[in-house]
Amino acid sequence: MKKITMATLALCMATLMGCSSSDDEEELVLPQIVNQFETQVVWQESVGNGVEHFFSRLSPAIYNDTVFVASREGQVHALKLANGDTLWKTDVRHDLSFWPWAKNESAKLSGGILQAYGKIYVGSEHGYVIALDRETGKEVWRKKVPGESLSKPAAGDGLIFVNLASGKLLAMHPDTGEERWRFEQEVPALTLRGQSSPTVANGGVLVGLETGKLSVLISDSGYSAWSADIAIAKGASEFERLVDVDTQPLISGPFAYAIAYNGNLAAIDIRSGNVVWKREYSSYREIAMDAQSIYVVDSQGVIYALDKDSGIERWSQPALRGWYLTGPTVAGDYLALGDQEGNLHWVNKATGELVSREDFDSSGFFIEPVVAGDKLILYTRDGEVSAVEIPN
Known part of the structure; x- marks a missing residue:
């Protein structure tokens, strides 16, 4: 089985269709807009080196007044939602050396974070699922699973469910990691x-x-x-x-x-x-919805709103085509989306109009913004975590 990233796919498709010379390539330019409001940053913190240039679905998780964030290398932080202060931090790399100058292998965390049953759960490309105590960060259990864990686990009905790159879906006991059943596709x-x-x-x-x-x-x-x-x-x-x-x-x-x-x-x-x-x-990309509409960013970067009941298109916004957007997040009256260059875009969810833009870490966004009460939590490839106010 071969896995292909979207960047590789884009390169392959360009090769199949034929590529123009660099002199003839059209440079992508962001559309000119006049900000209707300025993005208000509440705090910013860093979590290791983030996910760097690797594929990742390491999305922050929220529980009450705490934000949980992980880096690919293996650092997991619990941050106070109000001000970003560190409540605890844990390094889940398996073979941490006593000597500080010794190089430890990356944990290659990629799937998570799930918050449930008093714990947080995260998966890795090494084929591990790890459970940490939500209040202290102490490791509760670690289980080897038959495949890479590349997506966030889910919780419900007294179990957690982990979908693996090998085509297996596992049901695991949340307190022990014991496998209860597996489904193979x-x-x-x-x-x-x-x-x-x-x-x-x-x-x-x-x-x-x-x-x-x-x-x-x-x-x-x-x-x-x-x-x-x-x-x-x-x-x-x-x-x-x-x-x-x-x-x-x-x-x-x-x-x-x-x-x-x-x-x-x-x-x-x-x-x-x-x-x-x-x-x-x-x-x-992940889809989003509210009471009336479903919001989609297609594989070209065009944003759409569709009626939930009928699937009829309400509007489309093509101005950010080619900017490798994240999926959309519903934030009050707006959609929030990040792009590959670290820009946060605000879109009027009723009309599709681009209403504001703010630049963050140039390493770029790789995961959707996460709603935490009246704030959005943003996470860039280089590990910059930001909390911004959702505009009224």
Whole structure:
């Protein structure tokens, strides 16, 4: 099984289509806007070297007045939401040397952070899932799992659920890491690097698959309830046949929503698995929603808002095409998105208008902003963690 990053995919596709010389390449320029408000930064802190240039889904987690953040190397910090002060910090690298000058192997943390059952959980490319005490940061357990853990685990029905790059979904006891059951999916020869984070609801575990399907498993047994096609592989080349559902399914009322690369955005009836509506959008970024709309950033960087009930497009915003945006985060009356150069963009969620922009660490954003009460938590590749006010 081969895994391909989006940067590699873009290079491969450019090669297939033919590339112009560097003199003829069109430089991407951000659209000119007049800020309707200025982004108010409350505090900034650093967590090691962040994730650097590696693929990662290490998203901050929030619990009450605490922010949990991890670096790829293995540092996990608990920060006070009000001012960024460090409450505790832990290094989860397995073989920490007594000698401070000795080089310790990176923990390669990539999947997390989940906060649940009085603990925080994080997974690694080395094939470990690690549980830490939420209040102290002390390691509670560490389990070897059969594959890379590249997405955030999920919690519900007394278990945690970990989706692995090997095609296995594990149900584990939150206090011990004991495996309760596993589900194995068929994995195509070529897939995008990344997995769908599971969603747990109503006694079921929803998970997107690399085969373009959304599946529901019974949470206490792992038995399959139903599977629905979000995308169907087409085309002659392996690139054209990529149909990964790598984003976390969202649930609203009786419907689940999922999106596939080279595929569709679909609304599925949770009870039956029947497709309620399906629209042709391609994405590998997380989707977001509020009471009326679903918000999507497609694989080209175009932002869309669609009606949740019908899938009808409300608006589109193409001005940030090519800027490798994060997924959108609903923040009050706005959407917040980061880009590869470290810009935070604010979009009016009713109209799609770009209303403000602020530049942060030039290493760039790799994960969606996270809502924490009246603040947003931002995390850049170089490990800069920022709390900013959500505008009224």
